Amino acid sequence: MYVYAILRNVQVILKGKPALIVSTLQFMDLLVLISVMLLRLVFVKVPKVIVRIESAREVKRPTTWRQKFLVWLFRYVDAFIVVSEQLKPFLIANFSIPTEKIHCIYNGVEIANTPVLPYEKREFLYDIISIGRMVEAKDHVTMLHTIKELVTTHRFTELRVCIVGGGNKEKEIHSLAKSLQIEKYISFMGTLDFEQGQALLLQSKLFLLTSKWEGFGIVLIEAMSKGLPIVSTNCNFGPNEVLASGKYGVLVPVGEPKAIALALAELLMDTSKLNQLSELSTVRANFFDMKKIAEQHRTLFDALLKTP
Numbered sequence: 217m218y219v220y221a222i223l224r225n226v227q228v229i230l231k232g233k234p235a236l237i238v239s240t241l242q243f244m245d246l247l248v249l250i251s252v253m254l255l256r257l258v259f260v261k262v263p264k265v266i267v268r269i270e271s272a273r274e275v276k277r278p279t280t281w282r283q284k285f286l287v288w289l290f291r292y293v294d295a296f297i298v299v300s301e302q303l304k305p306f307l308i309a310n311f312s313i314p315t316e317k318i319h320c321i322y323n324g325v326e327i328a329n330t331p332v333l334p335y336e337k338r339e340f341l342y343d344i345i346s347i348g349r350m351v352e353a354k355d356h357v358t359m360l361h362t363i364k365e366l367v368t369t370h371r372f373t374e375l376r377v378c379i380v381g382g383g384n385k386e387k388e389i390h391s392l393a394k395s396l397q398i399e400k401y402i403s404f405m406g407t408l409d410f411e412q413g414q415a416l417l418l419q420s421k422l423f424l425l426t427s428k429w430e431g432f433g434i435v436l437i438e439a440m441s442k443g444l445p446i447v448s449t450n451c452n453f454g455p456n457e458v459l460a461s462g463k464y465g466v467l468v469p470v471g472e473p474k475a476i477a478l479a480l481a482e483l484l485m486d487t488s489k490l491n492q493l494s495e496l497s498t499v500r501a502n503f504f505d506m507k508k509i510a511e512q513h514r515t516l517f518d519a520l521l522k523t524p
Contacts, residue, residue, distance in 0.1 A: 218247070225251035229263065235521055238297075240268045242286060249289035256292070264520045268297040269307070270323075270431040277310045287311050294520055297321050297513075299432040300453040319516055322457075323434045324509030325441055327502060332418060335443045335494035342378040342403070343484055345420035345444075347413050347435050350383035352428070355449075357392060358471050359426040364396045365477030372481065375401045378416055382407040417442040421490060422483060428470055430454040440464070441501040445493035447479055464500040465493060 225247055239248040245267050255262045267290070278284045290311060296318045298304060304320065307313045348354040356379070366372040379402055393399050405416070417423070423439035425448040433454035436446055446465030448455040459465040466483060468476045483489055
């Protein structure tokens, strides 16, 4: 399979003669870079290569032979794009990549041209919404214990929570909600399409992210583009940058339900603060407008193509 994929890559490059290749995900990076190395060995002009790194796991110190070989192949990379400034030090320390080769370009979202109903005029079906796959990284276990704290310690007996997403932890999470006796407060929506998720955002007071780690946290931007106040764990990597160290939302400790519940309780009881954060979310989301992000990519591409 590997040999066929590499030969196929070589064939595509020779036939298409691209000026530039952007690769994402370690497996594809490996195939692309081996292909480029082989072409250079036979003195064929090769395209510029950009490797895009989106995950915290992609910047861990290499341990397997494949990871170490990939790092060796990084010598054939002309530029690296990371989606968080926090990823840069890890690339430099673990892979010995020169600083000048690393460029931070955030993920972008499409900002709707049609205005949404102002936050203060909305009718909310849910107090809290969370959208994300039910996997280890998203830490729904902490989320459920947070909900338990809100109900028992802070007496939010009419709490309404919407959780969107499916994944390999789904049965475990449903079972935990039952054992914590908080099922009646939660609407588990399962996996929905993008538009359905966006509609639910407009029916919710605030967005909650309890992740242990992120690559960037684009779901925060999607929620902010709808004017939702944000409460997010200050995990590596992304939320701290998206919220500008807490300027545009509330940052809470990773894996601490009591602290998260306290922040949520204070915010849910403060209508003025909710309205203020809604306005700030809308302002911040525009920073990540897809058109602006596309222009940053274009600038980098043009600069690379001008170099010999």
